[in-house]
Amino acid sequence: MSLAPRLDLRQSQSLVMTPQLRQAIKLLQSSNMEVTAFVEEELERNPLLERDERPLPGPDDGHRVDPLPPAPAAPDSHAAATSDVLPQEQAGPLDAEWDNVYDAGGGYESPYGRGGRADFAEDLSGIEDIAAAGRTLREHLGEQVRLAFADPADRLIAAQMIALLDPAGRLPVEDAAIAAALGCEVARVAAVRARMLRFEPTGMFARHLGECLAAQLAERNRLDPAMQALLDHLEMLARRDRAGLMQVCGVDAEDLAEMIAEIRRLDPKPGASFDASPAPAVVPDVLMRRAEDGGWILELNPETLPRVLVNRGFYARCQVSARSKDDRVFLAERLQSANWLLKSLEQRANTIIKVAQEIVRRQDAFFHHGVEHLRPLILRDIAEEVQMHESTVSRVTANKYIATPRGTFELKYFFTTAIAGTQGGEQHSAEAVRWRIRAMIAAEDPDAVLSDDAIVEKLRQEGVDIARRTVAKYREALRIPSSVQRKREKAVPA
Incomplete structure (x- = not known):
């Protein structure tokens, strides 16, 4: 065995994840709003990028999207965003030297000039256009405390209770613990809390759900002994044990139905309506509408698409004034990064449209007739049709929404x-x-409640081969009680 040094040459293949490839993958699996936020960061980092503020083409400008089929062309919004990029045969490779490149033309200028608006308005809104700031729950309760209590000690106890509230409006701390923390009597804390139970919204500062509902019923003068007995056995109501509730409350089926209806009209979480943040609106990435010939028209949402371009005039002027090699290298890197960004945005738009078009083509019956005509579909079906990898289709469909005539x-x-x-x-x-x-289940007869086995039999008669455990799993996912609970509930008229 020789230990002498020697030189060997080997060839191997490996997949290299370049920063540009990672950027393209990240943009592909992001929604339009996330891409817009990423582009805003790039606009701050890259001096060669600028926002395209030209107005979007309207319906009178000849903007048209071909219906399905054939596949729609790239949206005009992306064509406008990439209109300032040189064609591939003129731009050359991305790693080319740009030392001798000179562009005498200037960059894109706004149609309004170098600044300001076309009508020279200052865009100053009146005070009536400013929405009033909403009050928080603690501010709302604090105003009532100042009106309800004159004694500073009672106000201190009330302020401590407000600080201990949970988001639902419950007070999960015992009166004795509050009294020990403040150094006062338990009876005084209980008296303050009893008074604050009638604050607006009624039911705040309750320790549990029964006390919260009891305060609201007392305000409506509906807290009789039968209703109090119902509130003391809410766990039986959760089990839908109406027969047991009729025996505990001493009422018949009709009275029990009225009492349950009265409870359903109450607010179990009176504090949740104040500080709860509104649900975020879903902004669709793809818009879909019906064509005149009965087909469908797809296009990317132009309101959320980032529209950027490369200011090559500014790049050319900087190249002329660059005094060192480091400056020229920096400009070349910025230009390459800008070109990659625009190319990734255009490729992302084309990929989303292509995948969405194939999904709509395969689920055409769903859009015409409803969810009962939804066809089984997997990623491989779309990937084979559009000639992409399944992982690419998965990234395209992640965090993307489509607005259709049947909803988003x-x-x-x-x-x-x-x-x-x-x-x-x-x-x-x-x-x-x-x-x-x-x-x-919604159409079942109250006298003949369908069991899971009966549902399996009906589905098999309709041509669906399904197991009983699958029906039970789907029923539980839909939050539908079992046949025994439904039979118990429907035995008493609601």
Whole structure:
């Protein structure tokens, strides 16, 4: 065995994740709002990028999106965003030297000039256009404390209770603990809390749900002994044990139904309506509308698409005034990064449209007839049709929403597992089967409540080969009680 040094040459292949490739993958799996935030960061970092503020083409400008089929072309919004980029045959490779490149033309200028608006307005809004700031729950309760209590000690106890409230408006601390912390009597704390139970909204500062509902019923003069007995046995109401409740409360079925209806009109969490933040609105990434010939037209949402361009005139002027090699290298890197960003945005737009077009083509029956006609679909079906990898299709459909005539859906919604048909028949979508189970239970006769076995038999008669445990799993996912609980609930008229 020789220990002498020697030189060997080997060849191997490996996948290198370049920063540009990581950037393209990140943009592909991000929603339009996330891409807009990323582009805003790039606008701050890259001096060669600038926002395209030209008005979007309207319907009178010849803007048209071809209906399906054939596949739609790239949206005009992206064409406007990339209109200032040199063609590939003129731009050359991204790693080319730009020392001798000179562009005498200037960059894009706004149609309004170098600054300001076309009508020279200062855009000063009046005070009536400013929305009033909403009050928080503690501010609302603090005003009532100042009006209800004149004694400073009582106000201190009330302020301590307000500080201990949870988001639902409950006070999970015992009166004795508050009294020990403040060094006062327990009876005084209990008296203050009893008075604050009638604050607006009624039911605040209760220790549990029964006390909260009792305060609201007392304000309506509906807290009689039978109702109090019902509040003391809310766990039986949760089990839908109406027969037991009628015996505990000493009422008949009609009176019990009225009492339950009265409780349902109450607010179990009176404090949640104040500081709760509004649900964020879903901004669709793809817009869909019906074409004149009965097909569908798809386009990316132009209101959320980032529109940027490369200011090559500014780049050329900087190249002329660059005095060192480091300056020229920095400009070349910034230009390459800007070109990569625009290319990634354009490729992302084309990929989203291509995948969304194929999803709409396969789920055409759903858009025309409803969820019962949703077809089973997996990522491989779309990937094979659009000639992409399944991981690419997964990234495209992640965090993307499409606005359709039937509502706004996530693109992932249209991918459902398949349930085999009986005797080798057509497969059925799991979502369509869930919808069918819900419809069966909603239309069932109160005197003949459908068990899971009966639902399985009905589905098999309709050509769906499904197991009983699958029906039970779907029913629980839909938050539908079992047949025993439904029979117990429907035995008493609501």
